[in-house]
């Protein structure tokens with residue numbers, strides 16, 4: 151297959167591109183490098199040093215003899231998307247190219263607007279490009295388990311059969327997302343389902359849980375192929391963060407009561423799931439949803455797993471939850487469709503935690519303890535009525551980000 155990986159320089163896009171290339175597919179990656187820009191904005195960087203994209207694809211060619219074609223551009227520019235489709239002629243598109251951090255989307259108004267504009271416009275441009283270029287192209291889009299929120303009933307895989315006043319229908323499962331980022335994925339899902347219904351496109355929405363781990367067989371082949379590893383409070387995800395905290399002797403930062411339960415998966419299973427979706431495409435006009443995670447853990451359980459797996463003394467600190475979320479709740483979500491296609495999960499155990507900790511320890515000198523504690527609050531703060539500082543020209547200092 152000819153597969154275009156959107157966001158192919160990122161945490162999941164890059165290892166997915168290599169995985170698919172290693173299996174003999176023709177792969178191109180499109181990326182704007184904005185993920186690297188967020189690090190400059192936030193004053194943090196990947197724990198594991200990463201090479202630039204040109205060096206990455208050059209090294210991949212040297213070690214494997216295979217070509218991954220880099221395409222530089224931003225999906226919110228429709229011309230870029232059209233040109234990528236004309237130039238590469240994909241059979242399938244894997245779409246990771248979105249702002250994916252919930253805390254980033256909650257920083258302030260401009261970050262919320264940016265997240266939703268970037269994610270929705272990019273995906274709309276992809277849908278139009280597929281419809282205009284070749285409606286047979288299979289879109290594999292990364293959604294999130296967070297689209298569903300934490301309802302007090304079992305979560306189904308995308309759809310629920312409802313009987314209402316004597317009539318029955320199968321309808322999209324209700325969505326109650328917990329951040330402007332998670333909301334952007336809900337809006338995307340609606341747009342994708344609409345274009346399948348209306349234009350006859352074919353799409354798989356992968357509602358993915360929280361990914362842990364970093365290295366894959368391909369990214370481990372050479373330091374210039376290394377994948378990024380985020381541990382800061384904005385882009386770092388919970389299990390990887392807890393392992394970093396345990397390695398450097400920082401108390402594990404459990405937010406609130408720690409009863410928040412989430413679907414989790416190993417990064418190796420992300421690659422396998424995307425490949426399974428690609429190899430088993432939906433019919434024309436079909437919009438399908440797979441819940442992409444392998445097991446559920448509460449935040450407190452994860453903290454205990456990490457402290458139990460790693461030698462030494464560790465402490466767990468319950469911080470006031472910076473997010474607005476249920477700290478204790480019912481959680482049971484279906485996840486059988488990928489297993490039915492043949493997924494063999496890599497489950498979490500002491501050995502997996504130990505190997506991630508080993509990698510973290512190798513790079514521990516690069517850890518900046520200042521980016522570990524959460525600073526983003528879910529509730530907006532009122533701007534002060536009197537500016538507390540002034541810019542060099544005497545005007546009130548602006549708390550604007552680089553975006």
Ligand code: USQ
Pocket residue numbers: 250251252253293294295296297332358359360361385386387388389391403404405406408410412413449473475
């Ligand atoms: N949490 C802590 N302590 C921490 C960090 C997080 O208790 O130091 C808690 C959070 O309050 C939350 C849970 O852990 O209840 C998960 O937080 P997270 O930052 O690991 O994950 P989340 O914000 O949900 O987002 C991540 C990815 C996102 C993906 C999502 C899948 O960044 O791209 O869509 O996981 S899911 O959670 O299923 O929606």
